[in-house]
Amino acid sequence: MxxxxxxxxxxxxxxxxxxxxxxxxxxxxxxxxxxxxxxxxxxxxxxxxxxxxxxxxxxxxxxxxxxxxxxxxxxxxxxxxxxxxxxxxxxxxxxxxxxxxxxxxxxxxxxxxxxxxxxxxxxxxxxxxxxxxxxxNPLAHWDYLPPCVRSHFVRRVCVFGPESTGKSTLAKDLANHFQSIAVPEYARTLIESQQGRIEAGDIVRIARGQTASEDALARAANRVLFCDTDLLLTTIWSEWLFDDCPDEVRSRANQRTYDLYLLTDVDVPWVKDQVRYLPADRRNFFDRCESKLKEQNRRYIVVRGSWEERFQTAVGAVEAMSLNP
The missing domain is CATH 3.40.50.620 (HUPs)
Structure with a gap:
């Protein structure tokens, strides 16, 4: 032998x-x-x-x-x-x-x-x-990386902001444009399965589901992974709805960082569905989101205007991020 x-x-x-x-x-x-x-x-x-x-x-x-x-x-x-x-x-x-x-x-x-x-x-x-x-330059040599290694180098972009501001659509459109993958909002999946109900005990489940989905899909992403919300937004929702947030979720939110946040403004019509709660408070919620990003020193831009303007702004920001990490 x-x-x-x-x-x-x-x-x-x-x-x-x-x-x-x-x-x-x-x-x-x-x-x-x-x-x-x-x-x-x-x-x-x-x-x-x-x-x-x-x-x-x-x-x-x-x-x-x-x-x-x-x-x-x-x-x-x-x-x-x-x-x-x-x-x-x-x-x-x-x-x-x-x-x-x-x-x-x-x-x-x-x-x-x-x-x-x-x-x-x-x-x-x-x-x-x-x-x-x-x-x-890991992105320039992407085709030479095995999937398990790609998840370490993938750029992560989080679409972040109040409800009914087009986050899910923007994440999907960006993923299609860059031939990559969008991570869905796990909170929606969970809350819809509960007919629109959410309790304080669901926050940890939402956080674990969001991170599990993101980490699982990171291997299949093409250089950039687009995430519809993150744990930082989960902490804001937990504080807004229940005046508190589990320590586990806060800790994990602080540890997980992204290369770019796209903060969606509220200058678009409200659309009602069973997992939306704040038709009159989107501006205050937006201000809370922006304050949290600044407090955490996260890299972000605000996307606003028509749907096409939002998309073009986001594409430009992602391209600039890819060239200038």
């Missing part, structure tokens, strides 16, 4: 890594992928290890996490290669036949481990991408 190893930071994983690992696992009978990470790196090591397990765990490949604080270049420590050998030995087969890599360090690493080096796409002619390029 032949054995092999791939070592990488996978910062983040991309299709170049996928090609390397697929090549290796078809070359040998038993492949180990070592995800080597440092605490100071911009994407948590545990997340990268989980991504790699999701991508390759079902293929029979062993994916292990090496999180020791090791030197990253031979110039950093006189015992560089000994330190790496000692760290890798417990994680790899006792008899290692091949080391696969798309970097020149593979020659020396294979020698240290008593294995043969198999180079794969050293010049990046097959997969012209690198982790550095992805981190510098």
């Amino acid at each position: 032949t054995t092999g190893m791939v070592l990488g930071k996978f910062l983040p994983p991309h299709l170049g890594h996928a090609y390397l690992i697929d090549f290796a696992r078809h070359y040998v009978d038993d492949l180990t992928v070592v995800v080597g990470t440092l605490a100071a790196e911009p994407i948590p090591g545990i997340k990268r290890w989980q991504w790699m397990r999701e991508m390759f765990g079902g293929t029979g490949t062993k994916v292990v996490h090496l999180d020791q604080e090791l030197p990253q270049d031979p110039s950093e420590h006189p015992e560089f290669w000994r330190l790496w050998e000692n760290a890798l030995r417990p994680l790899i087969p006792e008899r290692l036949d091949y080391v696969f890599a798309s970097e020149n360090y593979g020659w020396k690493l294979a020698e240290v481990l008593g294995a043969q080096f198999v180079q794969v796409d050293l010049d990046r002619s097959v997969m012209p991408v690198s982790g550095t390029k992805v981190r510098e």
